[in-house]
Amino acid sequence: MSDHARIEPSAARRPTVTLPSAATEPPAGRRARRLPAIGFGLGAVGFGVSGLLAGDGARFYASYLVAWLFATSIALGGLFFVLLHHATRAGWSAVLRRLAEHLAATMPLLALLFVPVALGLERLYPWARPEAAADPLLAAKSAWLEPGFFLARAAVVLGAWSLLAWWFRRRSLAQDATGDPAISRRLKALAAPALIVFGLTLTVGAFDWIMSLEPHWYSTIFGVYFFAGSVVAVFATLILLALAARPVLGEVVTAEHFHDLGKLLFAFVVFWAYIAFSQFMLIWYGNLPEETLWYAHRTGPGWEGATVALAAGHFVLPFFFLLSRAVKRRAPTLVAGAVWMLAMHYLDLYWLVMPSLDPAGLRPHALDAATLVAVVGFGAGAFGLLMRRRALVPVRDPRLPESLSFENV
Amino acid sequence: MSGERTLWGLLAEFTTPDRLVVACRGVRDAGYARWDAHTPFPVHGLDAAMGVRRSPVGWFVLGLGLAGAAGGMLLQWWVSTTAYPLVISGKPLFSWPAFVPIMFECGVLGGATGAVLGFLLLSRLPRPFHPLFASERFERVSDDRFFISIEAADPRFDRQATEALLGRLGAEHVEPVETGGGAAGARARGER
Numbered sequence: 255m256s257d258h259a260r261i262e263p264s265a266a267r268r269p270t271v272t273l274p275s276a277a278t279e280p281p282a283g284r285r286a287r288r289l290p291a292i293g294f295g296l297g298a299v300g301f302g303v304s305g306l307l308a309g310d311g312a313r314f315y316a317s318y319l320v321a322w323l324f325a326t327s328i329a330l331g332g333l334f335f336v337l338l339h340h341a342t343r344a345g346w347s348a349v350l351r352r353l354a355e356h357l358a359a360t361m362p363l364l365a366l367l368f369v370p371v372a373l374g375l376e377r378l379y380p381w382a383r384p385e386a387a388a389d390p391l392l393a394a395k396s397a398w399l400e401p402g403f404f405l406a407r408a409a410v411v412l413g414a415w416s417l418l419a420w421w422f423r424r425r426s427l428a429q430d431a432t433g434d435p436a437i438s439r440r441l442k443a444l445a446a447p448a449l450i451v452f453g454l455t456l457t458v459g460a461f462d463w464i465m466s467l468e469p470h471w472y473s474t475i476f477g478v479y480f481f482a483g484s485v486v487a488v489f490a491t492l493i494l495l496a497l498a499a500r501p502v503l504g505e506v507v508t509a510e511h512f513h514d515l516g517k518l519l520f521a522f523v524v525f526w527a528y529i530a531f532s533q534f535m536l537i538w539y540g541n542l543p544e545e546t547l548w549y550a551h552r553t554g555p556g557w558e559g560a561t562v563a564l565a566a567g568h569f570v571l572p573f574f575f576l577l578s579r580a581v582k583r584r585a586p587t588l589v590a591g592a593v594w595m596l597a598m599h600y601l602d603l604y605w606l607v608m609p610s611l612d613p614a615g616l617r618p619h620a621l622d623a624a625t626l627v628a629v630v631g632f633g634a635g636a637f638g639l640l641m642r643r644r645a646l647v648p649v650r651d652p653r654l655p656e657s658l659s660f661e662n663v
Numbered sequence: 664m665s666g667e668r669t670l671w672g673l674l675a676e677f678t679t680p681d682r683l684v685v686a687c688r689g690v691r692d693a694g695y696a697r698w699d700a701h702t703p704f705p706v707h708g709l710d711a712a713m714g715v716r717r718s719p720v721g722w723f724v725l726g727l728g729l730a731g732a733a734g735g736m737l738l739q740w741w742v743s744t745t746a747y748p749l750v751i752s753g754k755p756l757f758s759w760p761a762f763v764p765i766m767f768e769c770g771v772l773g774g775a776t777g778a779v780l781g782f783l784l785l786s787r788l789p790r791p792f793h794p795l796f797a798s799e800r801f802e803r804v805s806d807d808r809f810f811i812s813i814e815a816a817d818p819r820f821d822r823q824a825t826e827a828l829l830g831r832l833g834a835e836h837v838e839p840v841e842t843g844g845g846a847a848g849a850r851a852r853g854e855r
Contacts, residue, residue, distance in 0.1 A: 535760050541752070577725070579717070661707060 286502070286641060293635025300628025307621050314621055315374030316611045321625040322371060323463065323603045324487075325633040326364045327480070330456065331488025332357030333419050334481075337452060340422070340438075340445035346514055348657035349506050349647045353495045355426055356644075357488065358419035360636040365412035367629055371463070372408070375401055378611070381469040391470055391544075399469055407462055411455040418448050423640075426648050433650035456481055464603075467610035471548040475533045480606075482526035487599040489519040490592035497585055499646055506647060509583045510660050516582030519595060523576065527569035552605065556615020560605050568598040600626070671794040671842045672698075672814040673825055674801060675834035680706045683809035686832035687712040690811060693828055697817040701801075701810040723781025724774045731773020735766040794842045812840070 308314035335354040339347050375382040381399040386392040392399065422441060429437040457477030465476045473479075493515050496507045537545040552561050572595060581587040608616070648654060677683040680702065687700050691714040700713055739762040743749065748756050783789065795801050795812055804810055811834070813825055822839075829837045 531760075531763060535763065538760050539752075579721075 289638025290635045293631050293638050297628050297631030297635055300624050300631050303624040304621060304628055307624060311377055313619055315377045316608060317619060317621040318370050318625040319378060320603050320607050321629040322367055324600050325629045327484035328487045328491050329358055329361045329364055330415060331484040333415055334452060334485060335488055336422050337445045337449050340441045341449055343442060345653045345656035346660040348651050348653040350492055350496060350511060352646055352648050353492055355423040356637050356640040359423045359640050360633050361419045362416040363632060363636045365416050367632060368408060368412060372405055379466055381466060395469060399466055404462055407458055411459045414451055414455050429651060430645055430649050435652045438652055464606050467607060468548055470544050473533050475529060479529045479533060482522060482529050483599055483602050485522045486526055486595055489515055489522060490595040493588055493592040497589060503646060510662050512588055513583045513662050516576060516588050520576040523569060523572045551609040551613045557609045560616050564601055564605050568602055668841045668843050670815045671840045672812055673829060674795060674798055674838050674840050675811045675829040676800055676836040677809040678835050680809055682833045684708055684712045686811055689832040695813055695817050695819055697814040699812050701804045703805055720778060720781040720785060723777040727777030728770050728774030732766050732770030735769025736762055739765055794840050798838060798840055
C-alpha cells in the first residue's frame with residue numbers, strides 16, 4: 255500500500271480478490287515445467303545450426319550481436335521495470351513484478367553469452383583492427399576504444415546489471431517467506447541509486463556495443479535511444495508472459511493490468527519515436543559529414559526501405575493501433591500489438607547494427623534466425639529455471655492487495 | 664425572479680463514500696436516468712456504480728489534435744514555400760524534418776483544446792447557477808459529505824417512492840430541492 259493512499263477503499267467498493275492457490279504455489283502447468291528443457295534445447299539447436307552456417311564468421315558475429323542485443327535489452331528492460339516499481343512504490347504493478355524479476359535475473363547467463371561478441375571484436379568493430387592506428391580519428395579515440403578496456407567495461411556493465419537483478423529478485427523471494435515490509439522499504443531506498451547506476455551503465459553499453467560499430471560517428475542521445483527500445487520490448491514481453499500465465503493466475507492479472515501495460519507500451523512507443531527523431535533531426539540540421547554518414551548508410555540505396563518500415567512500423571502504425579482503450583483491454587488485440595512491437599524491436603536493433611557492417615543493403619540471412627533462436631532459447635530456458643519452484647506473484651508483498659484490486663479510473 | 668416554486672428534484676446526503684457507492688448502485692438498478700452523484704473528491708468505482716458510459720471526450724481530442732498537427736504542417740509549408748520562401752542553410756524550401764517539432768506542438772495544442780472544449784460542451788458548462796445551490800446542506804459537498812440528486816424530470820421520479828428508495832439506500836437526510844421564486848432566488852440574492 256502506498257503511503258499516500260490515505261483514504262482506504264473499503265470492502266464495499268473493493269471486490270474481494272483472493273489469490274488462487276495456483277498463484278501462490280510454483281507454476282504446476284506442463285508448459286511451465288517444460289520451459290527450461292524446451293528453451294535450452296532450442297538454444298542448443300540454434301547454436302549448432304549457427305556453428306554449421308558460420309563459415310568464416312563475418313556474418314555470424316553480426317547476426318549474433320543483433321540476437322544478443324535483442325535478448326539482453328528485454329532482460330535490461332525487466333531490470334528497469336523492477337527498479338522503477340520500487341523507486342516509485344508502484345502499487346498497481348505488484349502482481350507483475352515477479353515476472354520482471356525473473357526476466358532481469360536472466361542477465362548473468364546473457365553476460366556469459368557476450369563471449370562470442372568478445373571473440374568477434376575484430377570482425378565487428380573497425381577500431382579493434384590493426385589498421386585503425388592509421389586512422390587519425392580512431393587513433394585519437396584509442397584510449398577508450400581499445401579491446402582490453404572495452405572488455406573490462408563490458409564486464410563491469412554486465413556485472414552491475416547481473417548483481418542488481420540478482421539482489422532485487424533474491425530479496426523479493428525472501429519476502430515471500432517472511433512477509434517483512436522492511437524489505438520493501440530497503441529495496442525502495444536502494445532502487446534510486448540503482449537507477450542512476452542503470453542509466454550510466456546502459457549508456458556505456460549502448461555506446462560500446464552498437465555505436466562503436468561505426469566509430470567515426472557519435473550521438474550523445476544514443477544510450478537513451480537504446481533504452482527506449484528496451485523498455486518497449488519489456489512491456490511487450492510482460493504482456494505476453496502475463497497472458498501466458500493467465501491459466502495459472504486466474505483473475506489475478508485483470509484487464510486493468512493489461513490496460514496499464516498497454517498504456518506504458520504505447521507511451522514508450524511514442525518516447526522511442528521522440529528520441530529517434532530528436533537524434534535524426536539534429537544530425538540532419540547540423541549536416542556535418544561525420545554525423546550524417548551514419549544516416550547516409552541507412553537512407554541510401556539498399557537500406558532506405560528498412561528505414562521507412564521502421565518509422566512506420568515502430569511508430570506510426572502502433573501509435574494509431576494502441577491509441578484506443580478497447581485495444582489495450584482486450585487480450586487478442588493487445589497481444590497482436592505486443593508481438594508486433596517485439597518484431598519491430600528486432601528490426602530496430604537489426605537496423606542499428608547491420609548497415610554499419612553491410613552498407614550495401616538489407617540481406618536477410620539464415621544466421622539471423624539461427625542466432626536469434628540460440629540466444630532467445632537460452633534466455634527462455636533460464637527464465638524457466640528461475641520460475642521453477644517460485645510463486646508467480648510476490649505473495650506477501652505489502653502492496654499486493656492494492657495491485658489485486660487496482661482499477662483504472 | 665418571481666413565480667411558482669416547482670420541485671426540481673430530491674437531494675440525498677450520505678456520510679461516507681462507501682455508502683454513496685452502494686446507494687448509487689441501488690439508484691442505477693432502480694432504472695433512473697436523470698440523476699447525479701456529488702463528492703468532494705474523486706471516488707474510485709463510482710463510475711461503474713452509477714453505470715456511467717465512457718466519455719466521448721477522447722474523440723474531440725483526437726479530432727482537434729490531428730487537425731492541429733495537419734494545420735501546423737500546412738502553415739509551415741505555405742509560409743516557407745509560398746508566402747515567404749527563404750533558403751536556410753542550403754536546404755530545400757519544404758524541409759519537413761525541421762517542421763515536425765512545430766507540427767507536434769500544434770497537435771498537442773489542438774488536442775488539449777479539444778479536451779477542454781469537449782469537456783465544457785459535454786458537461787453543458789459554463790453554468791453559473793444550479794438549483795442544488797439552494798440547499799444549505801449541499802455546501803458540505805466540497806468538504807465532507809456525499810450527495811445523490813435525482814431530478815423530478817426523470818420518468819421514474821415519484822416524490823414518495825423516490826424518497827423512500829433513497830432512505831432505504833442509507834441516506835442520512837433527504838430533502839426536496841425547488842426552483843424559481845423562493846429558496847433558490849433568496850439564496851442567489853445572498854439572503855439566508
